Amino acid sequence: MIAATLVASCLLAFTACTSKNAAPTPSVSATRATTAGPSASATASIAPARDKADANPPVAFFDPKAHALMEGPRSPDRQTMHPAADDDTHFAKAPAGQGMKRYLSRKVSWHGCGKFQCADIPVPLDWDDPDGPAITLALKRKPAEGAAKATLFINPGGPGGSGQEMLDSFQSSAFANHNVIGWDLRGTGASTHVDCGSAKTMDDLFNLDASPDDEAEWNELIRGAKDFARSCRAHSGSLLDHVSTIDTARDLDYLRYLVGDEKLDYLGISYGTFLGATYAELYPGRVGHMVLDSTVNITNHDTVSQVVGFDRAFGDFAKWCATQGKQCDVGTSEADVRTATLGFLDRLDAHPIKVNGRELTQSLAATGIAMFLYSGKPAYTYLAASLVAAMKGGNASYLLMASDLLNGRNNNGQWQTIASAFPAISCLDQADFGLKYLRQEWPKEMSKAPTLGKALGAMPTCEVWTARPAPQLYMTAQGAAPILVLGATGDPATPYEQATWMADQLTSGVLLTWRGTGHSAWELGNQCVKDAVEGYVNGGKVPKNDTVC
Template identity: 55%
Template sequence: MNVRKAPVSLRTVAAGVLASMLLAGCWTGSRPGSPENSGSVSARSSASGPSAGSWSSADATPASDPPVASFDPAAHGVFSGDTSPDRQTSGSGTGAGVAGPAGVTSPPAGSGVDRYLNSTVSWKPCGKYRCGSLAVPLDWNDPDGPAITLRMKKAPATGTRRGTLFINPGGPGSSGQDMLNRFDVSAFPDHDVIAWDPRGSGESTPVRCGSGAQTDAYFNLDSSPDDQNEWNALTAGNKAFAQQCRAASGRLLDHISTIDTARDLDLLRHLVGSPKLDYLGISYGTFIGATYAEMYPTRVGRMVLDSAVNITDDDSVTQVMGFDKAFRAFAQWCAEHNDQCPLGDTADKVIDSTTRFLDRMDSRPLTVGTRKLTQSLASTGIAFYLYSGTESYQYLGAAITWAQRGEGRYLLAAADYLNGRDPDSGRWESSAYAFPAIACRDEADRGLAGARTQWTADVKKAPILGPTFGASLSCVYWSARPAEQMRITASGAAPIVVLGVTGDPATPYEQARWMASQLSSGVLVTWRGAGHSAWSLGNSCVHSAVTGYINSGQVPSDGLTC
């Protein structure tokens, strides 16, 4: 199970809701593949970030200026390796029309790419923000074909406007508009702050898959099979889900990669009149930013990439290892606060108590109303709390304690939040479908054999949660082939500030170090803390480094530790 990277602001809100219910004692795998690109690209042999100091866009001398939203695969280094041998090809790229998704429309008047470059965003009031929509090509290589819709939200600058800051919360497939609703725009008073729902997500043209019942069945699959019959059920379930997504989303699945999104973002930058892109991306949002910087290095302005995914070919530290490390930190806290967390008076006892509970769940899931808390969903629920670091330790301890006593509603609700299911209505958010659609276009895989081998390695490297997180098969049988696998170095880009959290569960700290090293102009800033997102959870030192750069162009010292 590779856990989705949901926006930390939504996780924090959800944790607060769960906390109140836990403390009151009342309540009225994930399976998508990770966008970490482990084994995807080759690291630079050496790198040195720019020195601290002031940076202005005038300091960059572009060697070339590619056309807006262009992409020439031959202009970028690529890697060879994984071949995705078991992907389903029926219906993929047939050009047989677009089935299902809302927001498919006719392209603007004109012809070729110019019909989009001459567009305007019509902004309308929506509460305290301005909301807008824009048509972009379904297929950027066929600008005269069908168009899809992007929806966005803007918080106008409150000071002297000097530009636009684009933000993205990650996912992949999480809503940028939702992020803006909780984003501290006052930190960037001289910027319009714009958040958009990337293609396939939120209110933009969405990826659709099966019915609610079919999606429930998919997320209820046992991702840690014990015998061949369980493996057969897991593979059949993933094949069926992939087919449901193709049937409901059609050709959209072939044009949902981060390369497509970077092209969308370059159009947005152009249409708001910004010669350079100022950008703050969290988690998978760092992959959007890094991809943009590789494709359009001369148009990178002040870019901050927080809680970086893996853009290198070093897979020695994987996501499940990050969750294991984070759970060990929780276990130590729990042992030291045994009055609040009665799972054991030593970290080893807390770990043993939890793993024994998860082992029992394999054959004895807990009944929660009309549903079951399975072993896989219980593991996802635990992961949910780890995203928020120490803020959620008390609530995680309570949720596990209740589950051990037979009350599984709290872990199930946490799993629902992380998977994209509304715990009350049972409706699935678009992110549940956009996540695999984007992730499986972004990364190649090694088929079923590779997934089984990877799970065996995960169990050895992450013995706490690796066994129950299970094998990730969603990309194995996906119906779209992987997009170009670029080697990302962003040569010629302005300084790119990369934030890393030493106790990050979802994007382990090592990945931030690797990204900062591989990017030609990478600058690493480290927050010694726990949880996912230094910007959302970090201290004043982190905030000063980010605001100083975006607002004033002050590049933090490479290697700064907060």
């Protein structure tokens, strides 16, 4: 899931909109960090040398047999009978040359873009076919304040969040001796991106009832997911077969090579930890200083899922709400707040609330609640005001706005690329057992998340996707340098247990725990976390394993 930077931006947009209305008007303020940089005229057409990387070029081919693979099931319901369309118009010709030399001989030409430097570079659609079509990656760089000793690559999560947008508010000054690069992954943002169809197609998907109560509703949900998957194939063609995290990890190794670094320095949040762990598995000897913050589950453990994390985080909010009186007039105990919210969500299932020609459904309301939970305690007053407005006054516009912000729907009704990229990447990265298994397991997940579990739903998009999953790597990163794993005890989107599991499974994993709420220990955490991360990335000082901040 996306990092706190993007959600903080959502909160800024939310407050900007709500401040023009009568309610809700919580008093918590939010500010976006700004990053200074050289002027456009000073940054044009800079091409770094690659002397250091000449002895460490990207590996030409990916051999899944060289890695331990998890036994991944094959869904009997994936629509792989839908082949890629004739989609030459999606791609460009490969650069001049032959084989990998087409790419290894290139340099990055940076140009000024406001306070930063930007560049577009070609990479193969399929790294195993460098003579085939090419796609484009969009990069943004904040140069080091002095002489750069390395480059720090950053990723905000998603999958599908914009690395370029992350850089806009990233604390680059904390890594003053690094060039910092955020890039839009293949399939996302300003890079060659997945397109799943018109705004109506996207609206139709997100308006589906993701919490079916009977066979007719299940059939409607599955039919809608199949229609969406076919639309993605029709609009994106064979790009859908080449946006896995393995593909992106190979892009990242190429970027490391282009900037002239023998080792990769990297900070990834949420899904960005999956990308980091994948890179470390594929290229353990090339790991420099790697920070994996708010980690996804790369293990075979399945006791704590994301929906459980959100439900648990809602419980923390409910305890707070119960002590706030009229400011959160929902209940006087955690149980009361949970009961009232569950009743509200259940009513929406049959009777959505009209909002300016649209509807706040049960699923969209739960998504709106989840949006606020990403930011932990600082967002509690916003969530309280939005719930009170909807539950007491029938004004559901704020929850719908929050849901739109998290889903990627703009005020003008158009959708950001993350809405298409998220399923495209996710459905290549994960194997599945098919629709029958999903229906068997969903009630078990609901029982673990009694307030939000049903409303957050069971979307069968991947079960009916039109591409087969990528190889399922069992990641240990044997031989990698120390990898710093951060976990927040009150993380809603990537529950804390997942950080402990990742740190245990990665051979060189070092766990640092932040006792706090919200998604991203680096962005939301205390000075103890900041000092540990900065000391590690800037000076190579590895924190003691199991440090608690």
